[in-house]
Amino acid sequence: MATDFKQLMSDISKQVGTLHKDIPDTMGGFSSMSSGADKPGALDSKTKEFVALGIAIGQRCEPCIAFHTRSLIKLGCTKEEFEECLGTAIYMGGGPSLMYAAKAMDCWEQLSD
Template structure:
């Protein structure tokens, strides 16, 4: 991809920041629901037989399959934080494309855009 070409108009850092702001409001307004969701997220992503990075790779594949822009942003950010390589990320995108066909290809391209926007290394 040319470095001067932007695939999408979505700014994933801006999108995740905006969602985080609204989630903060939900934490205040529906605290029991949000505590339950947070507990579920912690239980699902904590190390077990699979490590946290592997679980985030699975979550990213699901985010692409379900076409969730916010999920793509948050899971991309987490994968970069967890030290995923671009090669691991691209292999995940390949599996997501295989499982989801053309629509997943479109969202895989957007996920690659999110990777670059969050500072993931280019080839």
């Protein structure tokens, strides 16, 4: 069965909210790290999201794929750019990355409608 990425993101967000409440120091540290890493510098935000998506595919993290795909869509990523990123992830990760790139494509289709 295909993953419902919208539902997955909703479920994960709920649990992350619980973690923010229950372990605020850890989650605050993670949020600070995320903000620092995402801040545009020598690389723009879209390029950083491409890197994050490639790592998400390589690590086989469906929630990460969903959140970084959503970010890329919000940043104006085209389907062609997205697919080229998937191609690089497949090249670097072989067969397993191909399977998760297919999941990322499914996520793109669900979130960009």
